[in-house]
Amino acid sequence: MIKLYLTGLMSLTLMLSGCASLENDKRSRLDLIKTRDKLICGVSGKIPGFSFLKSDGSYQGIDIEICKALAAAFLGSPNKVQYRPLTAPERFTAIKTGEIDVLSRNTTFNLSRDSIGGNGLTFAPVVFYDGQGLMVKSNSKITRIEQLNDANICVGSGTTTEQNLNDAFEEKKINYKPIKYQDLNQVVAGYLQGRCKAMTSDRSQLAAARTGFKNPNRHIILNDVLSKEPLAPASIGGDQKLADAVRWVIYSLITAEELDINKANIDKKIKLATEDKSKTSLRRLLGIDPGLGQKIGLSDDFFVNIIKSTGNYGDIYNKHLGKDSNLPIPRGLNNLYSKDGLHIAPPMK
Amino acid sequence: MKKLETISRYIKRNFASSKLDLTINTFLLFIIWSFLVKIIYWIRFNAEWDIVTKNFPLYLFGSYPKAELWRPTLWISVIITLIIVTLSCPRKNNYTKLLPIIWILIVPLGIFLLAGGIGITPVASTDWGGITLTLCLTLSSGLLSLPLGILLAIGRQSNLFAIRKFCKLYIEFMRAMPLIAVLFFGQLLIPIFLPMGLEINRVMRAVLAFSLFTASYIAEDIRGGLQAIPNTQNEAAAALGLDSIQTFQLIIMPQAIKISLPALTNQAIGLLQNTSLMSILGLVEIFGISRSLLANPNFIGKYLEGYVWLACIYWLICTLMALLSKNLESKLNTDNI
Numbered sequence: 001m002i003k004l005y006l007t008g009l010m011s012l013t014l015m016l017s018g019c020a021s022l023e024n025d026k027r028s029r030l031d032l033i034k035t036r037d038k039l040i041c042g043v044s045g046k047i048p049g050f051s052f053l054k055s056d057g058s059y060q061g062i063d064i065e066i067c068k069a070l071a072a073a074f075l076g077s078p079n080k081v082q083y084r085p086l087t088a089p090e091r092f093t094a095i096k097t098g099e100i101d102v103l104s105r106n107t108t109f110n111l112s113r114d115s116i117g118g119n120g121l122t123f124a125p126v127v128f129y130d131g132q133g134l135m136v137k138s139n140s141k142i143t144r145i146e147q148l149n150d151a152n153i154c155v156g157s158g159t160t161t162e163q164n165l166n167d168a169f170e171e172k173k174i175n176y177k178p179i180k181y182q183d184l185n186q187v188v189a190g191y192l193q194g195r196c197k198a199m200t201s202d203r204s205q206l207a208a209a210r211t212g213f214k215n216p217n218r219h220i221i222l223n224d225v226l227s228k229e230p231l232a233p234a235s236i237g238g239d240q241k242l243a244d245a246v247r248w249v250i251y252s253l254i255t256a257e258e259l260d261i262n263k264a265n266i267d268k269k270i271k272l273a274t275e276d277k278s279k280t281s282l283r284r285l286l287g288i289d290p291g292l293g294q295k296i297g298l299s300d301d302f303f304v305n306i307i308k309s310t311g312n313y314g315d316i317y318n319k320h321l322g323k324d325s326n327l328p329i330p331r332g333l334n335n336l337y338s339k340d341g342l343h344i345a346p347p348m349k
Numbered sequence: 350m351k352k353l354e355t356i357s358r359y360i361k362r363n364f365a366s367s368k369l370d371l372t373i374n375t376f377l378l379f380i381i382w383s384f385l386v387k388i389i390y391w392i393r394f395n396a397e398w399d400i401v402t403k404n405f406p407l408y409l410f411g412s413y414p415k416a417e418l419w420r421p422t423l424w425i426s427v428i429i430t431l432i433i434v435t436l437s438c439p440r441k442n443n444y445t446k447l448l449p450i451i452w453i454l455i456v457p458l459g460i461f462l463l464a465g466g467i468g469i470t471p472v473a474s475t476d477w478g479g480i481t482l483t484l485c486l487t488l489s490s491g492l493l494s495l496p497l498g499i500l501l502a503i504g505r506q507s508n509l510f511a512i513r514k515f516c517k518l519y520i521e522f523m524r525a526m527p528l529i530a531v532l533f534f535g536q537l538l539i540p541i542f543l544p545m546g547l548e549i550n551r552v553m554r555a556v557l558a559f560s561l562f563t564a565s566y567i568a569e570d571i572r573g574g575l576q577a578i579p580n581t582q583n584e585a586a587a588a589l590g591l592d593s594i595q596t597f598q599l600i601i602m603p604q605a606i607k608i609s610l611p612a613l614t615n616q617a618i619g620l621l622q623n624t625s626l627m628s629i630l631g632l633v634e635i636f637g638i639s640r641s642l643l644a645n646p647n648f649i650g651k652y653l654e655g656y657v658w659l660a661c662i663y664w665l666i667c668t669l670m671a672l673l674s675k676n677l678e679s680k681l682n683t684d685n686i
Contacts, residue, residue, distance in 0.1 A: 053638065
């Protein structure tokens with residue numbers, strides 16, 4: 001009896017593992033996206049500036065623009081995206097189970113999420129370098145972290161924020177008095193009541209909180225960054241074709257800014273490159289000379305499609321987080337490497 | 350003149366029968382008054398309601414495609430009409446018998462209208478949202494969980510050992526789990542067990558999780574009703590020559606459901622409010638919509654307005670449900686015919 005049971009169990013396991021191995025050599029997810037003619041993009045939907053719901057029911061923000069750029073590159077149109085709002089706990093499961101193709105949900109890129117022993121994702125290049133920052137009142141004339149010597153600083157307790165603050169100030173040998181609160185709303189309230197000279201949190205969160213103030217212009221976010229939170233899109237690990245495509249779409253956005261190609265002048269650049277045969281690298285990039293797109297499994301005009309639908313990285317940034325947006329965050333680290341920022345794209349050759 | 354006298358006597362008796370009484374009452378009235386003034390002042394002058402006025406369609410339908418908006422609109426208007434008809438319908442009427450059937454048909458109608466398919470363009474469930482999605486979740490889980498709950502309640506009283514134990518185990522197990530755990534299970538774990546490619550959509554997974562959870566509570570409510578019916582009725586039915594199924598169908602069950610109706614209403618209202626939990630699992634039902642809108646830089650910081658508005662909507666829907674159940678109770682009331 002037991003023998004029979006065991007045999008049954010073993011054959012069942014064999015059958016199941018057979019299924020699993022069949023699944024392993026399935027096609028790349030990129031081909032699936034193309035046959036489906038729709039990119040399923042996991043977003044948050046609840047983060048100001050990154051992804052949020054507009055009054056007309058559409059999503060907007062930097063994370064959304066990344067999805068649009070990907071759809072434009074893969075499928076030729078920025079509208080072929082289906083957004084799937086995800087919460088923090090379910091985002092990685094959603095990638096694993098194949099519910100979404102790409103996760104663009106301001107996710108911090110770190111070792112344990114990227115590795116096979118951890119969440120087993122593949123991260124694309126960083127699209128936003130967030131980091132912990134400090135906000136002060138502009139009439140206090142404070143512009144550098146060193147001027148905060150012996151100041152009271154409002155901070156949320158029990159978070160990495162508190163630890164980062166301590167590390168940063170200790171390293172620079174600056175004295176400070178932390179005033180601890182339970183959550184960000186209380187920190188903001190304490191800061192506004194004048195309990196402290198500065199408050200600290202992630203810079204994008206500080207900027208978001210500031211838009212709710214009565215006089216947002218009277219507060220500035222210092223350029224000093226206390227911790228690093230590089231936010232990057234991610235896709236499933238072990239699918240090089242998809243990962244390559246995602247990676248180079250994001251580099252395309254940065255390359256376009258480096259070369260000063262944007263929505264407005266792309267047609268002019270195409271014309272220029274078509275006429276002038278000596279501009280070989282530009283011709284390759286714009287798909288006039290074939291080759292680049294094919295190598296990453298996309299059409300040769302993928303670069304043109306991206307820029308035509310979303311503009312370059314700088315355009316995207318300015319639209320959602322730039323000076324004229326509702327959520328101004330100084331570009332700082334998010335500038336190009338040539339302007340003292342961190343964004344740099346490897347050569348697209 | 351006489352009327353004035355009765356009013357003054359009423360006031361004297363109820364508010365100022367002694368000096369202490371008068372002081373306490375004036376004090377309380379003063380507190381209520383000052384709160385009311387503050388609240389009304391805030392609603393009228395301090396609050397900025399643009400988060401509500403500018404996003405009204407979003408609250409109703411979520412991101413449903415613009416061209417197809419007539420479908421959820423139609424469904425909601427059918428529901429509203431049905432509520433009005435049910436509430437105003439006289440007690441004994443030929444149409445009254447049709448009402449329960451129409452109420453049951455509302456759910457498939459809604460799913461057909463929302464999802465599309467035969468004859469109308471299909472709309473993916475990811476585009477459903479707002480009050481429409483809240484109602485869809487509540488009604489379909491309610492419809493699924495009621496028969497399931499009744500079956501469990503009957504099963505729990507069965508003479509067959511295996512069935513009785515299974516039902517008991519299921520009910521105890523489900524009741525011992527927090528709803529949020531069941532929902533997480535539905536949203537995160539079910540897709541892992543399913544083979545690649547096969548995908549149950551998120552709304553359906555939520556409905557399944559809600560139904561399985563609520564069914565265990567409904568089973569206990571119905572069991573309460575079943576146990577309230579004296580065994581002598583069983584014996585009387587047997588004496589009349591009814592077999593056990595007939596006894597159950599004609600005598601026991603109608604009475605049991607009538608007894609458990611208030612408890613079932615409780616479950617229904619609880620179910621509606623529990624659907625707000627889906628917003629932390631990424632469905633944009635009305636609560637999720639609010640949270641997404643609060644992240645819109647145009648509406649940052651309008652928490653109070655957003656949530657006060659939400660509270661009003663939930664209150665309205667729950668009150669309608671309570672009215673409906675009261676109406677049903679009085680229709681089923683056989684005490685004073």
